[in-house]
Amino acid sequence: MGTLMINPELKSITDRITKRSLETRAAYLAKIEQMRGQGPVRGALSCSNLAHGFAACGEQDKQALKLTESANIGIINAYNDMLSAHQPLESYPALIKQAAHDVGCTAQVAGGVPAMCDGVTQGTAGMELSLFSRDIIAGATAIALSHNMFDGALCLGVCDKIVPGLLIGALSFGHLPVIFAPAGPMTSGLSNKEKAAVRQQFAEGKVGRDELLEAESAAYHGEGTCTFYGTANSNQMLMEVMGIHIPGAAFEPPGTEMRDTLTRAAAERLCKITALGNEYTPLANIVDEKCIVNAIVALLATGGSTNHSIHWIAIARAAGIIIDWQDFSELSAITPLVARVYPNGSADVNHFHAAGGTGYVIRTLLENGLLHEDVQTNWGPGLSRYSQEPQLNQGRLHYVPGVSESADQEVLRPADAPFSTEGGxxxxxxxxxxxxxxxxxxxxxxxxxxxxxxxxxxxxxxxxxxxxxxxxxxxxxxxxxxxxxxxxxxxxxxxxxxxxxxxxxxxxxxxxxxxxxxxxxxxxxxxxxxxxxxxxxxxxxxxxxxxxxxxxxxxxxxxxxxxxxxxxxxxxxxxxxxxxxxxxxxxxxxxxxxxxxxxxxxxxxx
CATH class of the missing domain: 3.50.30.80 (IlvD/EDD C-terminal domain-like)
Known part of the structure; x- marks a missing residue:
């Protein structure tokens, strides 16, 4: 992409956040440095502790864990088969374990976290537990990692409170490398616009419950994330632009060869970036002030969920960074709206992905100076890596330059010719x-x-x-x-x-x-x-x-x-x-x- 200039207002807002956060960020990094010094290395555990930690493993994994010379990955899984978005995660641990074995490492399911669906609990008493589930998930993530058996964490989660909760919990172990692996969206069914119209007709008494249920079932019809651009899919956009996914992972549908390959690649990459290798990339080094600003810009540029005006404040604070709604508002004023995905348009996330998706959004924002390129990511230094597109070559993952033009100007536009000059x-x-x-x-x-x-x-x-x-x-x-x-x-x-x-x-x-x-x-x-x-x-x-x-x-x-x-x-x-x-x-x-x-x-x- 060549030399990228940064928008002066973006720099000014980032500098203000950095100055505001000096003390809290320093305190967080000092805590993480102390944990890094103690290390998650299993060699620091007593013989009894270690024996408990690998008692159920196969003999080969036991030998590897005894030697403490190769990475052991902790899998934090939000799987359940009631959530369509999380149902595909059932098969992920086996894929991850095999991928770790293939590069001489091991992996264990460190723990599970609860995952509730706001779509199921809307309008019911259960919805009043939803927001608090985020902090329960954060605590459960910390509990899973507290065994100090792990050199890195692979977090499996997709939906509304689950990804923020996993990330907050993982940041308390910020000396570890952490990669998130999503499941992808369900295939397109009844359009979101048609679904909304039937809901409105039902509210007016023009159609009955049978017609409403038929419409809802046609919209939410299979495994994968709901296809509108709500909190769950906003999560995936933000994980991508923060460099916490591997590139291109956000919106590949479940059950495809590419999806399985991306999941295996996440495990392989995690094994390479632990403290035992030469590319040590702890989460605390990724989630910094520039990374948080990039996340907010990507949210605004794509018309994402208002929930993240709460969640990303909590995530930032977990990393010692203080942001507020004034920061969101001022960033919105300089961020063009480059995507029209329901409810901000008629397209769903599958159309968004086909038009260029996350790679195109990152590319056009970088080219217009609206993202910080000079950040650390799980795929290496520099955010421009996330404008690349994954492809398969004889079953192996490789990356090619992402699209330079949108495939559908009704869904995605360049930042210098946007749908709106402000993020909204x-x-x-x-x-x-x-x-x-x-x-x-x-x-x-x-x-x-x-x-x-x-x-x-x-x-x-x-x-x-x-x-x-x-x-x-x-x-x-x-x-x-x-x-x-x-x-x-x-x-x-x-x-x-x-x-x-x-x-x-x-x-x-x-x-x-x-x-x-x-x-x-x-x-x-x-x-x-x-x-x-x-x-x-x-x-x-x-x-x-x-x-x-x-x-x-x-x-x-x-x-x-x-x-x-x-x-x-x-x-x-x-x-x-x-x-x-x-x-x-x-x-x-x-x-x-x-x-x-x-x-x-x-x-x-x-």
């Missing part, structure tokens, strides 16, 4: 607090809404009001007591069809909530993740029915338009129901609700 994620501020809004799928005429508030304490209340015909007017729906401390900050997708119908009927509508909407955030403007949340007396708890609210995504404003004197003296409402305290396992997470940080701090419990 903005910070909103005002007397209600701070929130984020994703506008990449919101038409310009809907980005400013000034209308009376209609206040609800949960999404079921809004649904009942819609069905009773009470919402046929301009309004801003306020759905509160949905923050991390209140009930684990569930996604609120069940409201999307109702608000979309009202917008289609010509009403000016918007949403304000301290909950989440995730990667499915769509055509209705939604101020989400509002902080402080209602449970702790945030401004959202002061809103009354009929208050005039202003949501201005252009100017970054979120205000309740009442007199300042009245606002200051108005008491915050309190929650009328404590239903979220128990049932469906929620009582087990009470300590996490009490300890969780606010959304802009990553909604973590550590």
């Amino acid at each position: 994620l903005s910070l909103l501020q005002g007397n209600l607090g701070r929130s984020v809004i994703k506008v990449s799928a919101v038409a310009p005429e809907h980005r400013f809404v000034e209308a009376p508030a209609r206040v609800f304490d949960d999404q079921a209340e809004l649904a009942r009001a819609f069905e009773a015909g009470e919402l046929e007017q301009d309004m801003i729906a306020v759905v509160r007591f949905q923050g991390p401390a209140a009930n684990g900050m569930p996604e609120l997708h069940k409201m999307t069809p109702y608000l979309g119908i009202l917008q289609d009927r010509g009403f000016k509508v918007a949403l304000v909530t301290d909950g989440r909407m995730s990667g499915a955030s769509g055509k209705v403007p939604a101020a989400i993740h509002l902080t402080p949340e209602a449970l702790v007396g945030g401004g959202i708890a002061k809103i009354c029915n009929g208050d005039l609210l202003r949501l201005d995504a252009v100017k970054g404003e979120l205000q309740c338009l009442v007199a300042e004197s009245e606002w200051q003296h108005r008491e915050a409402a309190t929650r009328t129901s404590e239903e979220s305290e128990s049932g469906t396992g929620r009582e087990l997470f009470a300590h996490m609700r009490r300890a969780v940080s606010d959304a802009e701090s990553g909604a973590g419990v550590v």
Whole structure:
């Protein structure tokens, strides 16, 4: 690619993050250096410890583990066969073990982590465990690696909270090399646009449950990740641009020769980059300030999930790096939108992959100075390696230069001729607090809404009001007591069809909530993740029915338009129901609700 210039604003924002993080980053690296000095080498374990660690291994692996001269890979697996995206991971450990043996190393399944599907739990009590599952997964990852039997870790996970949780946990063992191996998307079924239309028809009573289930089954029909560009597929884009995958791994479908080859190659590469070899590449050296900025830029450039305005803050903090929504907003202002994938377009991730995929996105952003090229990756120094395309030659993996032009300009465009000059994620501020809004799928005429508030304490209340015909007017729906401390900050997708119908009927509508909407955030403007949340007396708890609210995504404003004197003296409402305290396992997470940080701090419990 030749010499690549860096956008001066990108450099300035990165420098600011680096300066802000000096103390916390130094403390993290010092901790990792101490762990590196102690080492994961099995030779430091007592004979009893080591014997326990390889008791179930075959004789050949026992001999290798006794000698401690070759790498032993710890596999962290999020497999279950209820999640379509994770079902393919069942066969990965055998592939990885054989690949390790082929290069003279060993591999063991170090542990499993839970993996829940937000698609199954949407609108149910189980959804209130979803966000906290991220930190449970992080802890489970650390438990698996705590045996100190391993020279590197291969993390198997795909979906919403699983990848962030695995990465947070792995960063606590940042002296180890860590590679992530995904499973890939399911083949295309019923288009996301058609699926959304049937959901809206069902909400209006125009079709019945049989037709709705048929449509959903045609959309979600096989193994692999859901094909819309939600949190799971955003995870894969970000793992690629951070250099934590091997190049081209993100969106190859499951069950293909290429997918199996990429998985084996990940294991082989991991064996080469442990401290026992000449290319030692610890995770702590990969996830630095430039890497985090690259991840945010890639998220914004592709119209990715708003969940990552929470998750990547938590990931960054796990590496001693402090970022906030102002950083996201300022990066969004300089990042062009180069992809149109549902819900920001009609294409799915298979179309995105065929049009050029991750390699093309990385190439065009690098060529326009919008990514840091001078970073360390699992494939070696320099991010341009990830613009290459994997190919098979007699069953062996090799790389060729990636496409220089998009195969479909309706799906992917160059950064100097984008769909939009901005990434579409903005910070909103005002007397209600701070929130984020994703506008990449919101038409310009809907980005400013000034209308009376209609206040609800949960999404079921809004649904009942819609069905009773009470919402046929301009309004801003306020759905509160949905923050991390209140009930684990569930996604609120069940409201999307109702608000979309009202917008289609010509009403000016918007949403304000301290909950989440995730990667499915769509055509209705939604101020989400509002902080402080209602449970702790945030401004959202002061809103009354009929208050005039202003949501201005252009100017970054979120205000309740009442007199300042009245606002200051108005008491915050309190929650009328404590239903979220128990049932469906929620009582087990009470300590996490009490300890969780606010959304802009990553909604973590550590």
